[in-house]
Amino acid sequence: MKKMNLKTFASILATSVLTLIIARADGAFAAPTLAGNWGCLTTGVFGDVADGINFSLAQLMQFTISANKVTSGVVRYHISGQLCVLPVTGGTYNLNTSGVGKLSIALTIPALDVDGDFPCAADGFGLGEDVESVTETFDIVVADQQTQFGMVGADDFLSGPGASEANGDFSSIIGSGRCVKQ
């Protein structure tokens, strides 16, 4: 076999590197990946005439994505002064080539909040008191070379045991937010 000379080798290598740089700059890779560790904040507002108050909600989230799966993490769900800490048990995501897609995060719901005065499943999510798990789904859009993504609650935000279509429609309550790579 004919041996490749230095000039040819250099030319091929330079072309390959240049092609990858141009492709990255144009965002032209097949589909973005979210592998890594993420920190996020989502916020929203909710009001109910029956309860007589309006208040803000927030989710402070940390999770790891590996091999296209959400593998671990924790969600701190704060609703009007009550804080439920929900371990992440799994999840998935999919993205199209424009960086738009969905992220689902499966959570364990504790019976009570951190100071034991608030039932998380019933009053936090509107589920049955004995429900112990739920999945949250977000519409997401990836930005800044896959180091951030914006997120809004998806229609049918909540799914899983005890989540009817009615309380699945939670997207306007949980609002929107952003995840940034750690």
Place this chain on the structure above:
Amino acid sequence: MTNLCCPRKSPRRTFAALAITTFLAFYASPLFAVTQQLVGKWACVGQGAFGFNPGTLATINEALQLATDSLGNVNSGTLIYAGAENCDFTVAKGSTYNVNASNGTGVIDLNLNVPETDEDSDFDCDSIFGASPTVESDIVLVNGAQQFFFTGADPYVTTEENDAGDFVPISGKCVKQ
């Protein structure tokens, strides 16, 4: 003159090494860097909402500036609470933070000096958090510990008189100055 220093490298190997290094530097993801402490000066904005239904709904805003050290102390700072009346709290001694090195989550506790009045002297700032309050927020570090998100903890406010300080979450982001 003979070069006694270093063996001559192959140009092909040098070029390949340079190209690979350039490629990796450009393409590699940032390292997971949450083991870094929260050291430096920070600027933050947070927001919450509260109101009555039927009635009014209003946002509650906070602007913060904090200076932290590597020992878990918040050494100085200002918390401007803006909810129609603006009160400028200063951060008092004994304020602290801690970060879990395994995942970058943590807590920041701010002891606040309460000003006598608000910015235009028509509101008693004691009525927001009480006297000598401590406010606690949960945090998660991002972007190589150059930023962090925060939201109010449960309880958010602890005072000498009251330790049941449930408060609507005030949430936002801090960025290194």
